[in-house]
Amino acid sequence: MNYRVIFLVGAIFLTLSFCTTKKKDKNGLSLTSPEDIVNIHFYLDQNGQPGYKTTFKKNVMIDSSSLGLVLSGEYSLDKGFEVLNSTETSFDETWEQPWGEERFIRNNYKELTVNLENEAGLKLDIVLRAYDNGVAFRYVFPEQEQLKEFEVMDELTEFRMADDHLAWWIPAYSGNRYEQLYTKSGLSEMEKVHTPLTIETKRGFYISIHEAALTDFSSMVIENRGDNVLKCDLVPFSTTDPVKSYVTAPFHTPWRTIIVGEKPGELITNYVNLNLNEPNKLDDISWIKPGKYIGVWWEMFINVGTWAQGPKHAANTGNVKKYIDFAAENGFDGVLVEGWNYGWDGDWMGGGTTFDFTKPYPDYDVEELSRYAKEKGVYIIGHHETGADIVNYENQLEDAYQFLEDHGMRAVKTGYVEHGDTLPNGYYHHGQYFVRHFEKVIETAATHKVMIVAHEPIKDTGKRRTFPNMVSREGAKGQEYNAMGGNSADHVTIIPFTRSLSGPFDYTPGVFDVKLKTMPNDQVKTTLVRELALYVVIYAPMQMACDLPENYEGHPAFEFIRQVPTDWETTRVLEGEIGEYVTIARQERDTDNWFIGAITNENPRTASISFNFLEPEKTYKATIYKNSPDTDMINNPTGYEIDEMEITTDSRIELQLASAGGAAIAVYPVE
Numbered sequence: 173m174n175y176r177v178i179f180l181v182g183a184i185f186l187t188l189s190f191c192t193t194k195k196k197d198k199n200g201l202s203l204t205s206p207e208d209i210v211n212i213h214f215y216l217d218q219n220g221q222p223g224y225k226t227t228f229k230k231n232v233m234i235d236s237s238s239l240g241l242v243l244s245g246e247y248s249l250d251k252g253f254e255v256l257n258s259t260e261t262s263f264d265e266t267w268e269q270p271w272g273e274e275r276f277i278r279n280n281y282k283e284l285t286v287n288l289e290n291e292a293g294l295k296l297d298i299v300l301r302a303y304d305n306g307v308a309f310r311y312v313f314p315e316q317e318q319l320k321e322f323e324v325m326d327e328l329t330e331f332r333m334a335d336d337h338l339a340w341w342i343p344a345y346s347g348n349r350y351e352q353l354y355t356k357s358g359l360s361e362m363e364k365v366h367t368p369l370t371i372e373t374k375r376g377f378y379i380s381i382h383e384a385a386l387t388d389f390s391s392m393v394i395e396n397r398g399d400n401v402l403k404c405d406l407v408p409f410s411t412t413d414p415v416k417s418y419v420t421a422p423f424h425t426p427w428r429t430i431i432v433g434e435k436p437g438e439l440i441t442n443y444v445n446l447n448l449n450e451p452n453k454l455d456d457i458s459w460i461k462p463g464k465y466i467g468v469w470w471e472m473f474i475n476v477g478t479w480a481q482g483p484k485h486a487a488n489t490g491n492v493k494k495y496i497d498f499a500a501e502n503g504f505d506g507v508l509v510e511g512w513n514y515g516w517d518g519d520w521m522g523g524g525t526t527f528d529f530t531k532p533y534p535d536y537d538v539e540e541l542s543r544y545a546k547e548k549g550v551y552i553i554g555h556h557e558t559g560a561d562i563v564n565y566e567n568q569l570e571d572a573y574q575f576l577e578d579h580g581m582r583a584v585k586t587g588y589v590e591h592g593d594t595l596p597n598g599y600y601h602h603g604q605y606f607v608r609h610f611e612k613v614i615e616t617a618a619t620h621k622v623m624i625v626a627h628e629p630i631k632d633t634g635k636r637r638t639f640p641n642m643v644s645r646e647g648a649k650g651q652e653y654n655a656m657g658g659n660s661a662d663h664v665t666i667i668p669f670t671r672s673l674s675g676p677f678d679y680t681p682g683v684f685d686v687k688l689k690t691m692p693n694d695q696v697k698t699t700l701v702r703e704l705a706l707y708v709v710i711y712a713p714m715q716m717a718c719d720l721p722e723n724y725e726g727h728p729a730f731e732f733i734r735q736v737p738t739d740w741e742t743t744r745v746l747e748g749e750i751g752e753y754v755t756i757a758r759q760e761r762d763t764d765n766w767f768i769g770a771i772t773n774e775n776p777r778t779a780s781i782s783f784n785f786l787e788p789e790k791t792y793k794a795t796i797y798k799n800s801p802d803t804d805m806i807n808n809p810t811g812y813e814i815d816e817m818e819i820t821t822d823s824r825i826e827l828q829l830a831s832a833g834g835a836a837i838a839v840y841p842v843e
């Protein structure tokens with residue numbers, strides 16, 4: 173049977189659901205995943221405090237760990253509980269992503285709802301789900317007389333590890349938000365870290381702790397409490413307000429999630445966090461389209477242009493027209509323009525200046541440029557740098573998005589640069605205040621049919637399922653750091669197994685002038701071919717080609733960027749070790765074309781690629797972009813060769829990757 177027919181059959185709604193009331197025995201309640209691979213056990217300890225334990229293939233994934241919450245005032249939801257009732261249900265459906273790295277996603281789990289009541293008569297439900305590749309749980313506050321509006325002061329959720337496993341982490345509360353290089357260490361060396369937190373267990377399997385569907389609640393940081401005990405640490409509301417979240421019941425917290433796989437690559441193709449989000453809430457989404465963009469952007473980072481007014485002001489009508497021409501000639505959908513509006517003159521970071529989101533600089537003719545872009549079949553991507561002054565942004569929000577709509581700007585890049593980890597008014601960048609703001613922006617954008625690519629965002633927790641206009645975000649060290657001191661060569665080999673587990677990442681690949689001729693003391697620790705491979709390796713529905721148009725001119729390798737799609741039918745991780753190397757193959761949506769990206773860290777190595785994912789009895793033409801034999805991250809980062817060959821499902825090729833090297837392959841069926 174044709175693979176597409178199989179997909180379609182699978183896509184037909186398959187929902188099985190049963191509901192039984194479970195009797196609690198003295199040891200608690202157990203829930204096993206549909207194929208009995210993952211188990212989650214719920215219990216009350218001798219003080220009536222809830223707890224849980226989970227296993228993966230009978231191995232301890234999370235050992236006995238406490239649950240509960242501390243509220244302000246006299247109320248507490250941490251002990252003295254009794255189980256009133258419990259119910260088990262199951263669910264199985266396959267849903268279609270409007271765009272994404274995987275078109276059809278199966279959502280198959282068993283769910284246990286435990287209704288608790290404590291000595292004070294307060295009710296709390298805990299809902300737990302067991303998937304074959306992960307577990308999740310959340311707290312539900314039912315409507316009740318005694319608990320209407322309240323303040324969460326602490327969440328007691330623990331993740332007790334069986335050992336001092338190895339972890340890849342970035343620190344929380346240390347400035348620069350999520351923009352940090354990853355540390356690889358034992359759990360015992362962490363303090364407070366962000367999620368997703370990726371862990372290699374001593375049993376050899378891999379887990380990632382994160383949260384899903386973060387809505388109107390503070391975000392979760394993981395605190396190392398010693399003795400392998402990790403605990404949820406909710407980000408406070410502000411530097412002067414220790415409340416973690418203000419809640420009105422009925423309410424439920426975000427899901428606490430632990431995904432699992434035997435190989436690190438299985439974490440990449442795990443969609444549990446997306447499944448835990450609500451289905452699409454927008455009526456018409458036909459206007460939401462993945463694509464590729466270039467922009468008046470990198471030139472500011474490499475000292476060619478400026479955001480602020482002056483002799484080098486980059487967002488001027490003539491310069492933007494050149495970008496529009498280049499985009500139109502090369503099939504790009506959008507042109508990002510930064511520095512187009514009032515607010516950049518002065519110390520704009522952290523609310524130092526006031527941005528105006530409807531007032532262009534005098535040398536930026538917005539009417540003419542909108543007309544010109546439309547005539548050329550591309551759109552301008554708006555830019556809303558807020559300097560983290562959310563009050564100023566919210567005051568202009570409706571007008572700002574109306575302005576984008578009026579000028580045919582179908583996407584906007586937002587930005588929230590501040591100094592440190594708090595917004596200018598003392599609110600935490602990752603607290604409930606910012607989470608609420610972020611949601612408001614997504615919803616406002618949707619009413620104006622605008623897609624969002626957010627920088628300095630709240631971390632991704634799968635919201636794109638509910639709001640498909642929330643297409644991409646930063647939330648990690650991206651390419652721009654290569655013009656600000658530089659990322660280590662292994663950074664992009666860690667990202668797919670850590671940051672990217674949360675969702676699309678606007679890394680902005682595509683530097684061809686790796687040696688940065690305008691910055692003689694810097695160079696990007698990469699090779700030109702690895703930049704190509706990143707279009708496949710780092711998933712983003714809106715991918716930028718970040719370099720200056722002139723740096724692409726005359727380069728045959730640019731053809732790969734022109735061709736590579738950003739919307740996929742399916743994704744396969746062919747091989748990979750965290751921080752070492754990874755090879756990913758993705759099939760273009762609605763076609764039989766495949767694109768493969770292989771990358772390595774500072775160590776050269778051989779990538780061995782088997783094409784057994786191709787359809788049998790078909791012949792394909794592969795165009796292979798590879799490092800030349802003398803390519804080297806330092807001495808010759810831009811050397812490459814392009815080979816063409818016929819391949820079938822039985823083909824296997826070996827490619828030499830240089831230090832910080834890579835390979836990119838485009839595969840088309842031979843008609």
Ligand code: NOJ
Binds near residue numbers: 587
């Ligand atoms: C930081 C963003 O990450 C970057 O892409 C942007 O150009 C600057 N802020 C200015 O908004």
